[in-house]
Amino acid sequence: MxxxxxxxxxxxxxxxxxxxxxxxxxxxxxxxxxxxxxxxxxxxxxxxxxxxxxxxxxxxxxxxxxxxxxxxxxxxxxxxxxxxxxxxxxxxxxxxxxxxxxxxxxxxxxxxxxxxxxxxxxxxxxxxxxxxxxxxxxxxxxxxxxxxxxxxxxxxxxxxxxxxxxxxxxxxxxxxxxxxxxxxxxxADLPASEDTSEATAADKEPSPFPNRFAPLFLKRGDLPYGENPHQPAAFYTDSSPGPESLAAAEQLHGKGLSYNNLLDLDAARALIREFDAPACAVLKHTNPCGCAEHEDAVAAFERAYAGDPVSAFGSIIAVNRRVNRELAEAICATAGFVESLLAPGFDEDALALLTSKPVWKKNVRLMSLPGLLEPAEIMTDLRRVSGGLLAQHRDEAAVDPSMWECKTERQPTEAERADLIFAQRVVKHLKSNAICYVNDRQLVGAGAGQMSRLDSAKIAAEKAGDRAQGGACGSDAFFPFRDGVDAVAATGVTAIVQPGGSKRDDESVAAANEHGVAMLFTGRRHFRH
Structure with missing residues (x-):
C-alpha cells in the first residue's frame, strides 16, 4: 500500500x-x-x-x-x-x-x-x-x-x-x-545587535540594505510582451503588497494590461499621491504631460488634460478622488483615446457611462485602487544591470517647503509659493534632466529626459507658450550655468524652485535678481534616470 x-x-x-x-x-x-x-x-x-x-x-x-x-x-x-x-x-x-x-x-x-x-x-x-x-x-x-x-x-x-x-x-x-x-x-530588517568590537564609527554606521539580498516576488501572470513585441514579459508582485501599491489595484474593465501600461500606471500612482487637494495627472511614457490640482475634481481633470492635449493621446490618467457621474461625464466629453484610468474607486453610474463610451467600450482599462492615498512603508526600488542588481529607497519623501531658502532679493508671493510647491511635486516625477512650468497649479509645459537642462527648459517653454507668463518653474537638479535661468526667465516665469548646490549658484542667483525672479533652494535633488 x-x-x-x-x-x-x-x-x-x-x-x-x-x-x-x-x-x-x-x-x-x-x-x-x-x-x-x-x-x-x-x-x-x-x-x-x-x-x-x-x-x-x-x-x-x-x-x-x-x-x-x-x-x-x-x-x-x-x-x-x-x-x-x-x-x-x-x-x-x-x-x-x-x-x-x-x-x-x-x-x-x-x-x-x-x-x-x-x-x-x-x-x-x-x-x-x-x-x-x-x-x-x-x-x-x-x-x-x-x-x-x-x-x-x-x-x-x-x-x-x-x-x-x-x-x-x-x-x-x-x-x-x-x-x-x-x-x-x-x-535583515531586525534592529542591529550591539557591536562591542573596537570598530570605527564609520564601520558602525548601519546600512539599510543586507549583505545578502534574496527578494521574494510571486508571479501574477504573463504579459502579452515587454516594452516591445519581441520581448517576453511577466508581472510579479510582492508577497504582501501594500494597499496603496499598484499590485493592490483591481481592473474593472478593459483589455489586459501590458508591460508599458503597468509602468505608466505606477508612475501615475506615484505622482497623484503627492496631492491632498483634488488632483489629476496625465502621463505618457511615465512622464507627466498634464497635471493640475483644484478644489473641484472636475476642474482638476479639465485643467490637467488641457495642459498638453496633443501628448494626452494614448495616455494614462490618474485622479485622487472617487469618480462620480459628473467627473465621468467630463472625462467622456474631453478625453480621446486613453490607455487607462486609475482612481480610488468608481460610482456605479460613472462606471456604466465610462464603459459605454464608444472609443473606450472594449479597450480602456479602468483601475480601482481604494488604498491609493494610504500611507506607505519605505519601498526599495530594484533595477537590474548586467551581472548585478541596484537597490535604493524609492524617492517618496514628501515635499517640505519649510526647509526651503529664498536666495534672491525678491521673495515669492503667496500665489507663486503655491505654484512652486506644485512645480516641485511634479518635477520630481519627470525624467532627468527635468524642467516644468506651472501656472495657477496647472502644469503648462514639461521638458524631460534631455542631456542638457537648457534643452529641457526650451522644450518646456515651447509646450507652455504664453501660459508660462507669471507662473513658476521647477527644476529637478541645480542649474550648472546661468543660461538655464536666463532661458526660464525669458518665458515670463516669475519664480523658480531648484535644489541648489552648483559651484555657480551665485551666478544663477545673480541672473534671477537681474530678471526680478524669486528663486528658492530646496537642498534636495530629484534625479530620475
Missing part, C-alpha cells in the same frame, strides 16, 4: 484531497492539527508518532525530523543498497507528501514580538518538501491547494508520470526558496 504524509497549515480542501488519496489506495499519515482534522472528517489517518516511535516534542518543534520520515522520502527503492538499509532499520517508503508551511509572512507582517514570529519559522515542513522533491523519481510532493484536483485526477487515471513529479518538485523548491527569502528579509 502506498503511503501519503499530510501536514498542512491551510486545511482548505484537505478532507476531499485526503479522501481521494484513500480511495486510490493510499495509507494516510499525519501530524498534529492536520491529523485531528482528518480524523474528525472520518478518514483513517494515523499519527506520525506511530511511524517514528517518538512523540511530538519541544512544543511541536520536533515532529517529522526523524530517519523513518526522511529515510522513507529519500530512499531509492530501485537501489539494492538503499532497499537493504531501509529494511534493516524498519523504514517504509513514503510515496506522497502534502505540506504547506507555517504562515510566517502573515505573522511577520503583523509586527508581532520577535520571539513569537520566530515560532512561525517552519523547519520540518521545508525539510520534508526538499527531501521529497529531491527524490521526485519516486515521490510526489504537493505544496498548494491548487494542485489537489490535478494530482487526484492523474492518480485516478493511472498515476503520476516522472514528468508530473518533476514539475511538482520544481514547485516545491520554488516554495521553499521563497519561504527562506521571506525569513531572510525579516531577519
Amino acid at each position: 502506498p503511503r501519503a504524509l499530510l501536514s498542512v497549515t491551510d486545511k482548505t480542501g484537505l478532507s476531499a484531497f485526503a479522501a481521494g488519496l484513500a480511495e486510490v489506495g493510499y495509507e494516510l499519515i499525519s501530524t498534529g492539527g492536520t491529523l485531528k482534522h482528518l480524523q474528525d472528517a472520518g478518514l483513517p489517518a494515523i499519527g506520525i508518532e506511530q511511524v517514528t516511535g517518538f512523540p511530538e516534542m519541544l512544543d511541536g518543534r520536533v515532529k517529522t525530523l526523524h530517519p523513518k520520515v526522511h529515510g522513507g522520502l529519500l530512499g531509492r527503492t530501485d537501489l539494492p543498497e538503499h532497499a537493504a538499509a531501509m529494511a534493516e532499520h524498519g523504514i517504509e517508503p513514503i510515496d506522497l507528501v502534502c505540506v504547506n508551511l507555517y504562515r510566517f509572512e502573515e505573522t511577520a507582517a503583523k509586527g508581532l514580538p520577535e520571539a513569537e514570529t520566530v515560532e512561525q519559522i517552519d523547519i520540518g515542513g521545508p525539510s520534508m518538501l526538499r527531501s521529497a522533491a529531491k527524490n521526485y523519481e519516486r515521490v510526489a510532493v504537493v505544496t498548494s491547494v491548487d494542485q489537489y484536483d490535478g494530482v487526484l485526477a492523474k492518480l485516478k487515471a493511472g498515476g503520476l508520470s516522472t514528468g508530473d513529479r518533476r514539475d511538482l518538485a520544481a514547485a516545491a523548491f520554488a516554495t521553499t526558496a521563497s519561504y527562506d527569502a521571506a525569513i531572510a528579509g525579516w531577519f
Whole structure:
C-alpha cells in the first residue's frame, strides 16, 4: 500500500484531497492539527508518532525530523543498497507528501514580538518538501491547494508520470526558496545587535540594505510582451503588497494590461499621491504631460488634460478622488483615446457611462485602487544591470517647503509659493534632466529626459507658450550655468524652485535678481534616470 504524509497549515480542501488519496489506495499519515482534522472528517489517518516511535516534542518543534520520515522520502527503492538499509532499520517508503508551511509572512507582517514570529519559522515542513522533491523519481510532493484536483485526477487515471513529479518538485523548491527569502528579509530588517568590537564609527554606521539580498516576488501572470513585441514579459508582485501599491489595484474593465501600461500606471500612482487637494495627472511614457490640482475634481481633470492635449493621446490618467457621474461625464466629453484610468474607486453610474463610451467600450482599462492615498512603508526600488542588481529607497519623501531658502532679493508671493510647491511635486516625477512650468497649479509645459537642462527648459517653454507668463518653474537638479535661468526667465516665469548646490549658484542667483525672479533652494535633488 502506498503511503501519503499530510501536514498542512491551510486545511482548505484537505478532507476531499485526503479522501481521494484513500480511495486510490493510499495509507494516510499525519501530524498534529492536520491529523485531528482528518480524523474528525472520518478518514483513517494515523499519527506520525506511530511511524517514528517518538512523540511530538519541544512544543511541536520536533515532529517529522526523524530517519523513518526522511529515510522513507529519500530512499531509492530501485537501489539494492538503499532497499537493504531501509529494511534493516524498519523504514517504509513514503510515496506522497502534502505540506504547506507555517504562515510566517502573515505573522511577520503583523509586527508581532520577535520571539513569537520566530515560532512561525517552519523547519520540518521545508525539510520534508526538499527531501521529497529531491527524490521526485519516486515521490510526489504537493505544496498548494491548487494542485489537489490535478494530482487526484492523474492518480485516478493511472498515476503520476516522472514528468508530473518533476514539475511538482520544481514547485516545491520554488516554495521553499521563497519561504527562506521571506525569513531572510525579516531577519535583515531586525534592529542591529550591539557591536562591542573596537570598530570605527564609520564601520558602525548601519546600512539599510543586507549583505545578502534574496527578494521574494510571486508571479501574477504573463504579459502579452515587454516594452516591445519581441520581448517576453511577466508581472510579479510582492508577497504582501501594500494597499496603496499598484499590485493592490483591481481592473474593472478593459483589455489586459501590458508591460508599458503597468509602468505608466505606477508612475501615475506615484505622482497623484503627492496631492491632498483634488488632483489629476496625465502621463505618457511615465512622464507627466498634464497635471493640475483644484478644489473641484472636475476642474482638476479639465485643467490637467488641457495642459498638453496633443501628448494626452494614448495616455494614462490618474485622479485622487472617487469618480462620480459628473467627473465621468467630463472625462467622456474631453478625453480621446486613453490607455487607462486609475482612481480610488468608481460610482456605479460613472462606471456604466465610462464603459459605454464608444472609443473606450472594449479597450480602456479602468483601475480601482481604494488604498491609493494610504500611507506607505519605505519601498526599495530594484533595477537590474548586467551581472548585478541596484537597490535604493524609492524617492517618496514628501515635499517640505519649510526647509526651503529664498536666495534672491525678491521673495515669492503667496500665489507663486503655491505654484512652486506644485512645480516641485511634479518635477520630481519627470525624467532627468527635468524642467516644468506651472501656472495657477496647472502644469503648462514639461521638458524631460534631455542631456542638457537648457534643452529641457526650451522644450518646456515651447509646450507652455504664453501660459508660462507669471507662473513658476521647477527644476529637478541645480542649474550648472546661468543660461538655464536666463532661458526660464525669458518665458515670463516669475519664480523658480531648484535644489541648489552648483559651484555657480551665485551666478544663477545673480541672473534671477537681474530678471526680478524669486528663486528658492530646496537642498534636495530629484534625479530620475
